[in-house]
Amino acid sequence: MFGRIFHLLVxxxxxMKRDKSARFRLLVPPVIQMLLFGxxxxxxxxxxxxxxxxxxxxxxxxxxxxxxxHSSRFxxxxxxxxxxxVRDAVERSDVQVGIVIPAGxxxxxxxxxxxxxxxxxxxxxxxxxxxxxxYVGQIAGSFGQDYARNLAERTGRALGRPMVSVxxxxxxxxxxxxxxxxxxxxxxxxxxxxxxxxxxxxxAIVREREVGTLEQILVTPLRPVEFIIGKTLPFFLIGxxxxxxxxxxxxxxxxxxxxxNPLVLLLGTCLFLLAALAIxxxxxxxxxxQQQAFSSNFFVLNPMFILSGFSFPIPSMPQALxxxxxxxxxxxxxxxxxxxxxxxxxxxxxxxxxxxxAAIALGLLTVAVLRFRKSLD
Amino acid sequence: xxxxxxxxxxxxxxxxxxxxxxxxxxxxxxxxxxxxVGPDGAGKTTTMRMLAGVMRSDDGSITVDGIDVRAHxxxxxxxxxxxxxxxxLYEDLTVEENIRFYADLFEVPRRLWEERAAAMLTxxxxxxxxxxxxxxxxxxxxxxxxxTCSLVHTPRVLLLDEPTxxxxxxxxxxxxxxxxxxxxxGVAMVISTAYLDEAERCDRLALLxxxxxxxxxxxxxxxxxxxGAMIEVAAAEPRRVRDAVQKLPGVAGVLLIGIxxxxxxxxxxRRLPEIAAALSAAGIATTEIGEVAPSIEDLFVALLExxxxxx
Ligand SMILES: Nc1ncnc2c1ncn2[C@@H]1O[C@H](COP(=O)(O)OP(=O)(O)OP(=O)(O)O)[C@@H](O)[C@H]1O
Ligand SMILES: [Mg+2]
Numbered sequence: 001m002f003g004r005i006f007h008l009l010v011x012x013x014x015x016m017k018r019d020k021s022a023r024f025r026l027l028v029p030p031v032i033q034m035l036l037f038g039x040x041x042x043x044x045x046x047x048x049x050x051x052x053x054x055x056x057x058x059x060x061x062x063x064x065x066x067x068x069x070h071s072s073r074f075x076x077x078x079x080x081x082x083x084x085x086v087r088d089a090v091e092r093s094d095v096q097v098g099i100v101i102p103a104g105x106x107x108x109x110x111x112x113x114x115x116x117x118x119x120x121x122x123x124x125x126x127x128x129x130x131x132x133x134x135y136v137g138q139i140a141g142s143f144g145q146d147y148a149r150n151l152a153e154r155t156g157r158a159l160g161r162p163m164v165s166v167x168x169x170x171x172x173x174x175x176x177x178x179x180x181x182x183x184x185x186x187x188x189x190x191x192x193x194x195x196x197x198x199x200x201x202x203x204a205i206v207r208e209r210e211v212g213t214l215e216q217i218l219v220t221p222l223r224p225v226e227f228i229i230g231k232t233l234p235f236f237l238i239g240x241x242x243x244x245x246x247x248x249x250x251x252x253x254x255x256x257x258x259x260x261n262p263l264v265l266l267l268g269t270c271l272f273l274l275a276a277l278a279i280x281x282x283x284x285x286x287x288x289x290q291q292q293a294f295s296s297n298f299f300v301l302n303p304m305f306i307l308s309g310f311s312f313p314i315p316s317m318p319q320a321l322x323x324x325x326x327x328x329x330x331x332x333x334x335x336x337x338x339x340x341x342x343x344x345x346x347x348x349x350x351x352x353x354x355x356x357x358a359a360i361a362l363g364l365l366t367v368a369v370l371r372f373r374k375s376l377d
Numbered sequence: 378x379x380x381x382x383x384x385x386x387x388x389x390x391x392x393x394x395x396x397x398x399x400x401x402x403x404x405x406x407x408x409x410x411x412x413x414v415g416p417d418g419a420g421k422t423t424t425m426r427m428l429a430g431v432m433r434s435d436d437g438s439i440t441v442d443g444i445d446v447r448a449h450x451x452x453x454x455x456x457x458x459x460x461x462x463x464x465x466l467y468e469d470l471t472v473e474e475n476i477r478f479y480a481d482l483f484e485v486p487r488r489l490w491e492e493r494a495a496a497m498l499t500x501x502x503x504x505x506x507x508x509x510x511x512x513x514x515x516x517x518x519x520x521x522x523x524x525t526c527s528l529v530h531t532p533r534v535l536l537l538d539e540p541t542x543x544x545x546x547x548x549x550x551x552x553x554x555x556x557x558x559x560x561x562x563g564v565a566m567v568i569s570t571a572y573l574d575e576a577e578r579c580d581r582l583a584l585l586x587x588x589x590x591x592x593x594x595x596x597x598x599x600x601x602x603x604x605g606a607m608i609e610v611a612a613a614e615p616r617r618v619r620d621a622v623q624k625l626p627g628v629a630g631v632l633l634i635g636i637x638x639x640x641x642x643x644x645x646x647r648r649l650p651e652i653a654a655a656l657s658a659a660g661i662a663t664t665e666i667g668e669v670a671p672s673i674e675d676l677f678v679a680l681l682e683x684x685x686x687x688x
Contacts, residue, residue, distance in 0.1 A: 003484060004481075004482055004484070007478065007481035007482055008482075010481075011467070011470070011474075011478050014470065014474065015467065015469055015470065018469050018470075019469065208465075211465050211466075211468070212461060212463050212464070212465030213465035213466070213467060214465065215431060215461055215465060216461065216464065216465035216466075217465075217479075217482060218431055219429045219430065219431055219454060219457070219458070219459040220454060220479065220482040220483055221451050221454050221455055221482065221483065221484075222482050223451060376431065376432075
């Protein structure tokens with residue numbers, strides 16, 4: 001048995017050695033994707049295109065406008081002369097945010113009263129819109145506080161309410177600057193490993209089926225289970241290698257810290273790769289051509305990504321979908337990989353995820369092997 | 378049957394509503410070439426796959442050298458080699474690497490398979506291509522390489538499913554040369570073929586139709602089973618010949634061939650003048666007309682015709 005698996009492995013590595021472009025395909029795209037994610041996928045918003053209309057034309061209104069611009073969150077994209085200009089610019093999507101400082105803005109402030117500022121936000125990209133709106137509130141709020149404090153000092157507290165400022169001091173653990181790259185880079189590692197391994201496994205087995213070599217080697221004494229082991233073991237090793245390379249790259253390039261125990265991550269990675277191999281194997285049993293495998297992979301991997309909590313928070317999903325996320329191995333692996341990278345926690349905290357991954361991997365592998373045998377008939 | 382190396386009894390396989398193989402029984406002796414012939418979908422490939430142990434039969438039993446294939450497929454596989462309609466070669470491996478891989482899976486000692494592979498490559502004029510990638514071989518060379526891979530472990534039973542389809546005549550001759558020498562070594566062969574001249578080279582033939590065995594005998598024995606006789610007409614317009622004679626009394630069927638037509642009649646002596654008269658009455662010029670020994674093709678058409686009429 002081990003002899004035959006060994007001979008199959010020798011053949012696999014010989015084929016891999018001969019396939020020069022494979023090395024390129026395995027290494028370059030993951031690194032590029034890591035860079036893309038690292039730079040493009042971020043929760044922070046800078047340089048939001050903005051139109052500001054200052055109808056007050058006072059020293060105060062100019063100071064507020066400056067505060068918006070200097071924050072570097074907003075960029076004046078369109079000059080506005082009337083409220084109509086602002087509305088049109090938002091409607092045409094020339095700008096994402098329109099800010100209108102109404103006439104009488106300074107007048108009200110000087111009397112120590114609340115002075116409204118109007119903000120129009122293009123909600124089509126609700127993520128950016130919410131974040132930008134938050135910045136508008138933040139900047140206007142701190143401008144108001146500064147102004148009130150100033151005013152109170154100048155007027156000897158006759159005007160400008162003495163501020164009992166309740167400052168909410170937010171402090172984020174593990175990622176103190178809320179650096180979203182730190183959050184994304186570990187996630188990208190998991191996602192890339194999943195995509196690579198499912199694709200490699202499904203395609204490799206479907207190719208053998210398509211070319212006829214699968215039937216051919218199953219008339220030799222090689223057993224179906226031996227075939228599966230010999231065929232998937234190289235991909236398992238490739239998966240480990242890819243995770244190490246992409247993780248190393250993320251740490252070196254984006255300075256993502258690794259605070260945990262590498263062995264804990266290794267265990268989680270092994271379980272996760274087993275689940276990914278099983279998914280690839282399952283796909284290969286329902287497809288007879290590589291074309292079919294391609295579309296099946298897409299239909300399987302996309303939902304797994306969405307349900308993983310990589311970019312959409314699981315607690316905000318409808319209840320039914322939340323249940324579904326429990327079947328998604330990527331969900332658990334993301335927890336494990338983020339926790340080992342950023343929190344540095346060990347098995348004492350991560351055992352539920354490890355157990356869940358082990359159960360999923362075992363279940364999927366069993367079904368995949370049974371289905372594979374049946375698909376030979 | 379005594380001494381048989383392959384024995385199939387009551388073999389059946391159903392795919393949904395289709396009975397692909399229906400109660401097939403036969404035995405093959407060592408050193409015998411056993412041919413499976415029949416129209417498309419007759420169940421030839423399905424039968425081979427069950428014999429090879431890659432597909433489980435629904436019913437019936439198969440033994441190879443006394444080993445029950447259904448119960449111990451892995452053991453039986455050591456003695457069997459199966460060459461499917463399209464042999465699955467690794468096109469990114471060389472000729473030698475392909476051979477070596479199959480030898481390794483059968484755990485053949487290196488010295489043994491190297492010797493054997495060298496002899497077979499020489500016999501099939503493939504030695505100069507040892508280092509060539511399998512993907513760069515011609516169709517005929519691929520089949521010869523497939524056969525070499527199938528034979529590195531010296532199987533006692535060789536299953537060949539249409540091995541020469543799409544192979545040029547010269548390679549086909551070489552291919553059969555190899556089969557004959559294997560027969561000399563006592564290898565039992567089950568072969569399906571679409572070429573009826575190849576069927577004639579088999580020791581025994583099984584005629585399959587809709588998964589059932591219609592006839593099974595030596596080529597000569599099958600010919601003797603054919604009722605009546607065959608009249609060959611050489612003519613420029615075979616279709617007109619068919620139209621003119623097929624309604625005549627005593628004519629069972631007409632088969633168009635390259636040079637004219639074969640007319641299946643109940644009694645050659647009596648029908649020959651009648652047919653000649655009918656053809657000249659219809660104004661059809663013939664270059665030759667006379668009784669001939671039936672070919673295997675005539676035989677199958679006639680036997681299947683009989684079968685259909687009976688059904
Ligand atoms: N895997 C399968 N699933 C469903 N039906 C099948 C399958 N394999 C074969 N069949 C059907 O079983 C019947 C016998 O097929 P088989 O391939 O054995 O015929 P064959 O004699 O080899 O034909 P050919 O000369 O075309 O190769 C056909 O009707 C075919 O459609
Ligand atoms: Mg067939």
